Amino acid sequence: xxxxxxxxxxxxxxxGQNVTLSCEQNLNHDxxxxxxxxxxxxxxxxxxxxxxxxxxxxxxxxxxxxxREKKESxxxxxxxAQKNPTAFYLCASSVDGSTDTQYFGPGTRLTVL
Amino acid sequence: QKEVEQDPGxxxxxxxxxxxxxxxxxNSAFQYFMWYRQYSRKxxxxxxxxxxxxxxxxxxxxxxxxxxxxxxxxxxxxxxxxDSATYLCAMSGASIVAPHQGAQKLxxxxxxxxxxNP
Numbered sequence: 001x002x003x004x005x006x007x008x009x010x011x012x013x014x015x016g017q018n019v020t021l022s023c024e025q026n027l028n029h030d031x032x033x034x035x036x037x038x039x040x041x042x043x044x045x046x047x048x049x050x051x052x053x054x055x056x057x058x059x060x061x062x063x064x065x066x067x068r069e070k071k072e073s074x075x076x077x078x079x080x081a082q083k084n085p086t087a088f089y090l091c092a093s094s095v096d097g098s099t100d101t102q103y104f105g106p107g108t109r110l111t112v113l
Numbered sequence: 114q115k116e117v118e119q120d121p122g123x124x125x126x127x128x129x130x131x132x133x134x135x136x137x138x139x140n141s142a143f144q145y146f147m148w149y150r151q152y153s154r155k156x157x158x159x160x161x162x163x164x165x166x167x168x169x170x171x172x173x174x175x176x177x178x179x180x181x182x183x184x185x186x187x188x189x190x191x192x193x194x195x196d197s198a199t200y201l202c203a204m205s206g207a208s209i210v211a212p213h214q215g216a217q218k219l220x221x222x223x224x225x226x227x228x229x230n231p
Contacts, residue, residue, distance in 0.1 A: 004156075006156075040121055040223055041223060042117075042119075042201065042221040042222055042223045042224055043157075043201070043203075043219075043221040044221075045218060045219075048218075058218075088154075090156055090157070101147070101159060101162060102159075102219060103159065104149075104156035104157045104158070105156050106155055106156045107154070107155065107156045109154070
């Protein structure tokens, strides 16, 4: 059963703490993406990766970091430098970076207390 | 001005009505157009995909692209309560982000929240 999984579904963090969101895919896709969704603002691209050990900043990368050590995994770390981290985070993947169709995971809701 | 504009709604219609959802855009380089459906607290799922101008039909859903007007639409016929969701338009051009790598950056509209009333 192929797909994208994100964990946890809900995450709570105290101010000043770093937190890592998990994203795993078993679709054998080369490209993976992280988006942030806020009410009324649609989806904004944080980071993307077209291939293992390579990733690029998106539109709102400040305060975030990623790694891509394995093809199936693309974890996102929300650091204490991110000023307003409370949001819905979505991971997506596509066959390769030149393919326009992206498939999304179920999302992680991060709340900073 | 945003690259992609979408009326956030909310839009509420009775069951069985024809629904029209729209997006306008400003970047003439966009060639690929998508509609995603997102249920509350879930990830978006791809509903329709079209390339360049024209119509595409899939069951009760029809996607239209008018590149000359920079306007795309999604029509839902015989709407059902299960169609209640947020609908996001998305679009991309050829290698907007990194031409040498072929990276595709999707630009999303805000999403329109749709409710179908039984």
